[in-house]
Amino acid sequence: MEFFQQKRPVLTVSQLTSMVKGTLEENFALVWVEGEVSNLRTPSSGHIYFTLKDENSQIRVVMFRGQGRFLKFRPEDGLHIILRGNITVYEARGEYQILADYIEPVGAGALQLAFEQLKEKLAKEGLFDKARKRSIPMVPKKVGIITSPTGAAIRDMLHILGRRFANLHILIYPVRVQGVEAPPEIVQGIRDMNTIPDLDAIIVGRGGGSIEDLWAFNDEGVARAIYNSRVPVISAVGHETDFTIADFVADLRAPTPSAAAELVVQNKVDLEERLETLYRRLCHIVKGELNLLHSHIRNLEGRLKTPKDRVNQLLQRLDDMTLRLNLSMRQKLEFTKRKLEREASLLGSLSPLAILNRGYSITTSLETGMVIKEIGAVKPGDRVGVRVTDGEMLCSIERLTGKGEAGLG
Amino acid sequence: MAEKFEDAMKKLEGIVERMEKGDMFLNESLKLFEEGVKLTRFCSQELQKAEKRVELLTKNIEGKLVAVPFEEETDEA
Secondary structure, three states, X not given: OHHHHHHOOOXXXXXXXXXXXXXXHHHOOOEEEEXXXXXXXXXXXXXXXEEEEOOOOEEEXXXXXXXXXXXXXXOOOOOEEEEEEEEEEEOOOOEEEEEEEEEEEOOXXXXXXXXHHHHHHHHHHOOOOHHHOOOOOOXXXXXXXXXXXXXXHXXXXXXXXXXXXXXOEEEEEEOOOOOOOHHHHHHHHHHHHOOOOOOOEEEEEEOOOOOOOOHHHHOHHHHHHHHHOOOOEEEEEOOXXXXXXXXXXXXXXXXXXXXXHHHHHHHHHHHHHHHHHHHHHHHHHHHHHHHHHHHHHHHHHXXXXXXXXXXXHHHXXXXXXXXXXXXXXXHHHHHHHHHHHHHHHHHXXXXXXXXXXXXXXXXXXXXXXXXXXXXXXXXXXXXXXXXXXXXXXEEEOOOOXXXXXXXXX | OOOOHHHHXXXXXXXXXXXXXXXXXXXXXXXXXXXXXXXXXXXXXXXHHOOOEEEEEEEOOOOOEEXXXXXXXXXXX
């Protein structure tokens, strides 16, 4: 026993474990491993635990919550994956494991799986709800396009818009539409465009390509940016058969970029036609109504004596009346004139001069000029004038005799 | 008329439908007609209003968005 003790230095379990740990962690600080997921556990801590295996071996894997959050898909048992990580030793159990910081699915169905999983997740969150989709204004005036400034998409869209002579203010936000830089650039684009106050709609998209090329539009960040956009978003990704997550979140999906442009402009042409039709109907109604009214009036006119007739009638009556008035006026004048003549002749017969004719005379006092009607007005010796029909006699009073006294006669 | 195109269009459609029923007095329908003509003019102006312009957004040094006229790159082919 002593011999062994001298020749072979004995380590404690902790010492050995520590040495193994040092060796492993130093030499396997960064590894890429491919294998199949099994015994997957995702406890409430948010960490992900599973075993990665192939035909002959297996190794434990842990991915902490911090990294797990950025996964574009959810690992499942039986899934073939590639992961990146480093070896760590869990001293308490003497086990080694891979601490993974990146996992991607492998094979043909891998992207499809990631797509389906994200779609399901966002659908559950309500990002695709029809009720929250905003309508694109009927007549957009200012439209933002987030796409590559050199790609086929922008060329197609501008071609359509140019051909239609659309009165549109287009703002192009240049982004990369594939590769790892694409999603953050698209996200930033959507955010920046939302700071433009009078923007009516945003078209976000790119031309056709492989599923990998279109992948930026299946990005969760892009989906959330579209969801959070104040301005309505039209997605226009790839060809008609391509469906991306962006298409599901967008307020309107255009099957292609050209279609997005058509949608924006064609709408306008349709509206112009609709407006014209409405206007024509409007005029038609009023014209019809007026025609109807016109014929109605003509009908009434035929049944009524026209105002002209009535006026003529009135005029005639007026003429007649005038004639009669003139006539009666003349008669009245004639009558008055004759009456006047009669009165004048009567007046003539009453004139004092006419009385003198019949032998009467008028005596006036020469002193006062007054006509003498009684004897009291004079005294003997007064001189008076006595007027007869052809002249005047100058006389003097001899004697005065009252009516009862004898004398005159 | 600080009105949205959509609302004006809807109003116009309502007017035309009401008039097509044809159960109103002349002065009423003439009033509606007048309003219809106004709405038509407004909608048509709205359709023509926007200007045709294509611009490229870039960011200046302060990170502010700036619009410059967009020149389409000519095809090499």
